[in-house]
Amino acid sequence: MKSTILVVDDDKNFRHGLERLLRREGLNVVMAPDGWEAIEMVKQGSVDLALVDVKMPNMNGYQFLELMKSDPDHQHIPVIMISGLDDIDSVIMCLEAGAEDYINKPFNSTLLLTRIRGSLEKKQFHEKERQHLNTIRKEKQHAEELLRVIFPQPIVQELQTGREIKPRGHENVSVLFADVVGFTSFCHSSSPEEVLFNLQELVEAFEGIAVKHGMQKIKTIGDAFMCVGGLWDATNPAISAVECGLDMVERAPQLAAKWQVRVGVHTGPVIAGVVxxxxxxxxxWGDTVNVASRVQESGAPGTVTLSDQMLQHLQGRFNPESRGRIPLKGRGEMELFALKPGAKGLHSLN
Structure with missing residues (x-):
């Protein structure tokens, strides 16, 4: 594609003389008698290089140059100044203002064309470099978005700073498991597409609920959804986890599959890391995770089941009903408590 050269000079004969010279070299030419008109032409069309006289009425070449170089959309366009002025101060002033080159009148045509070609080649190189950098920025942004899908934000920040992701111990973390009741039989009686559609709808709903309550999703295991509070910034992770679980229990039957879920919550120390x-x-990992899973398994559909340790952190916020001491696999007996959402808020099971 032909390059377009903008010729800016108040001398009409000089403009047309340059036009003939440039067109013979296979270049497109547009012309303007002063800086203001030239600026408008730059804004309206594709200009690859500007040849600009220093001394012009209305807006002189220096002013045009300063405007061009202050505009992020057009500052990459090379500008070659042409003038009868031959003092070194004018040359320095133009180059400091961002001119690509400076040629005095009368000029040698071969020299001018050589400098134009050199400036256009340099511009093309810079454009390729800019496109390459934009591609790198987009790829980096995409990689960061993928990282945020895989890892929590604090882990992403550590990765971005180049630090090693070390495992950490956390105290008083509330672990929540939510499991779909009757999921296996649903899979046997439904198509793969139907199973995936409904499971995706449920997971998206639970992800939104987890975010609402400041909980961090850890993973899904089949039809089980696991999230935690207190790894980083939850004020009271136990309360957040219970409220999150109650919202999940209430939301699941409202979805297309009308599923019921069991939710179990336990609090205690955990180890967190990347494997x-x-x-x-x-x-x-840790005993807290195992107990939370067992608490969920022992629960009733449509119910949030709490361990006795959870109750100690709820600050009297809820009034759960004791289910007595329930045997948990690998743990022996533990007193468990049950909550479910009510029509006008939270209440104990009757």
Whole structure:
């Protein structure tokens, strides 16, 4: 594609003389008699290089140059100043203002064309470099978005700073498991597309509820949804976890599959870190996780089941009903408590 040269000079004969010279070299030419008109032409069309006289009425070449170089959309366009002025101060002033080159009148045509070609080649190189940098920025942004999908924000920040992701111990973390009642039979009686559609709807709903209550999703395991509060910034992770669980229990039957879920919550210390090499996973481990899973398994549909340890952190906010001491696999007996959403708020099970 032909390059377009903008010729800016108040001398009509000089403008047309340059036009003939440039067109013979296969270049497109547009012309303006002063800086103001030239600026408008730059804004309206594609200009690859400007040849600008220093001394002009209305807006002189220096002013045009300053405006061009202060505009982020057009500052990359090279400007070659042409003038009868031959003092070194004018040359320095133009170059400091951002001119690509400076040629005195009368000029040598071969020299002018050589400098125009050199400036256009340099511009093309810079445009390719700018496009490459934009591609890198977009790829970096995409990579960061993928990281945020895989890891919590604090882990992403550590990765971006180049720090090693070290495992950490956290105290008083509330772990929540939510499991779909009758999911296996639903899978046997439904198409793969139907199963995935409904599971996706449920997971998206639960992700939104978790975010609302300041909980961090850890993972889904089949039809089970796992999230935690207190790893980073939850004020009272136990209260957040219970409110989150109650919202999940209430929301699940409202979805297309009309599922019921069991939710179990337990609080205590956990270890958190990143594992894997080919596929990374942020996860948590510890007895607290195992107990939360067992508490969920022992619960009733449509109910949030709490461990006795959870009750100590709720500050009297809820009035759960004791289910007595329930045997938990690998843990022996533990007193559990039950809550479910009511028509006008939270109440104990009757």
């Amino acid at each position: 894997g090499h080919l596929q990374y996973l942020f996860d948590i």
